[in-house]
Amino acid sequence: MGLLPTPVERLAEALARFPGIGSKTAQRLAFHAVRMPAAQGLELSQAVAAVxxxxxxxxxxxxxxLRDQLCAICRQPGREQGVICVVEDPGDVLAIERSGEYRGLYHxxxxxxxxxxxxxxxxxxxEExxxxxxxxxxxxxxxxxxxDLEGEATAGYLHQLLQGTGVRVTRLAHGLPVGGELSYADERTVARAFSGRQQL
Amino acid sequence: MGLLPTPVERLAEALARFPGIGSKTAQRLAFHAVRMPAAQGLELSQAVAAVxxxxxxxxxxxxxxLRDQLCAICRQPGREQGVICVVEDPGDVLAIERSGEYRGLYHxxxxxxxxxxxxxxxxxxxEExxxxxxxxxxxxxxxxxxxDLEGEATAGYLHQLLQGTGVRVTRLAHGLPVGGELSYADERTVARAFSGRQQL
Incomplete structure (x- = not known):
């Protein structure tokens, strides 16, 4: 309707293209950007450009x-070079690193x-x-x-793809979350916990 | 932990300062920014700077x-100059304008x-x-x-502040939302709908 200044409209439209951000939220964020101190706004602008x-x-x-460089994990000395953990997203790498349980490489x-x-x-x-x-x-x-469905299908596909290469292919264990209560677990998790039960 | 490239860390930190955006969401948005086409990233960067x-x-x-200019509503010809609607946020102005019910000015x-x-x-x-x-x-x-509590207190304060100026001070009606079902309304809304009931 043209009531908002053009830069605000444009910012709201750009923000609404992010996944999980609806047009209402995008507008609210754009309004907040107006009220930021100018220095903070420029900092954000430069951070976006740098990324x-x-x-x-x-x-x-x-x-x-950083563009065309090996990442911090590939460059880290002392990582086990003979193991590759395959994940969907960069956030999964961070979650695994937080566990401190893994010292190999990623894909x-x-x-x-x-x-x-x-x-x-x-x-x-x-293929890579x-x-x-x-x-x-x-x-x-x-x-x-x-x-989930896509993740399981992807694991199945990669398992097949790697057959014949002689590499050992494993899958992370599924079951009840540690510290969680059985009665709150969904039925598929409980089913997996049963089918994957281990002798003590 | 320094696993992420510095620009990504910096963008995630800047985004986490927005209200309603936690550090997880900020990180997810920063990851998405990495995958944007470069042109779209620069567009977003420029939009933030322009705002x-x-x-x-x-x-x-x-x-x-736009800085130091009257806004689109104050400049709009034909707006009723003798009525001021007082709202908390710019988003409230847009909501009222969408209703098409109001032709005055805002504060x-x-x-x-x-x-x-x-x-x-x-x-x-x-004071303004x-x-x-x-x-x-x-x-x-x-x-x-x-x-809510703050909004009611603010209305009460402004009502007092304007006493003695001779201006007529009104408050928007509260009651059941149009098209809503009585049984789904919360008890305070129902109470307000009763106390504000009108003769037909």
């Missing part, structure tokens, strides 16, 4: 990195197979994974995709 | 405006009184409202602050 210009996927594992798919959304093997860097297994001395590939 | 540099409050009513407080959060009369442009009532030929001030 757009300087950051890209790691050429080896597709985690976030970040950038999503999961989803024929309906046009995400095929080429979009999830599947197979090439890594052939070229690097990889002993184990841990599939850590989500346990 | 920070070019947009400010309307010098008369504090709605959003945007930018919040509501909240002693606990350090928001006093000076922060909500209360009284000055407008004195200087412009205002016949009616409609208090349209929210009907």
């Amino acid at each position: 757009a210009q300087e950051v890209g996927p790691c050429p080896r594992c597709f985690f976030l990195s 970040v798919l950038g999503g999961a197979l989803s024929p309906l959304e046009g995400v095929g093997p080429a979009e999830i860097h599947a 994974l197979r090439r890594r297994v052939g070229e690097e001395e990889v002993g184990e590939v841990i599939l850590a995709t989500d346990s | 920070a540099q070019e947009v400010g409050p309307c010098p008369r009513c504090f709605f959003l405006s 945007v407080l930018g919040g509501a009184l909240s002693p606990l959060e350090g928001v006093g009369p000076a922060e909500i442009h209360a 409202l009284r000055r407008r009532v004195g200087e412009e030929e205002v016949g009616e001030v409609i208090l349209a602050t929210d009907s």
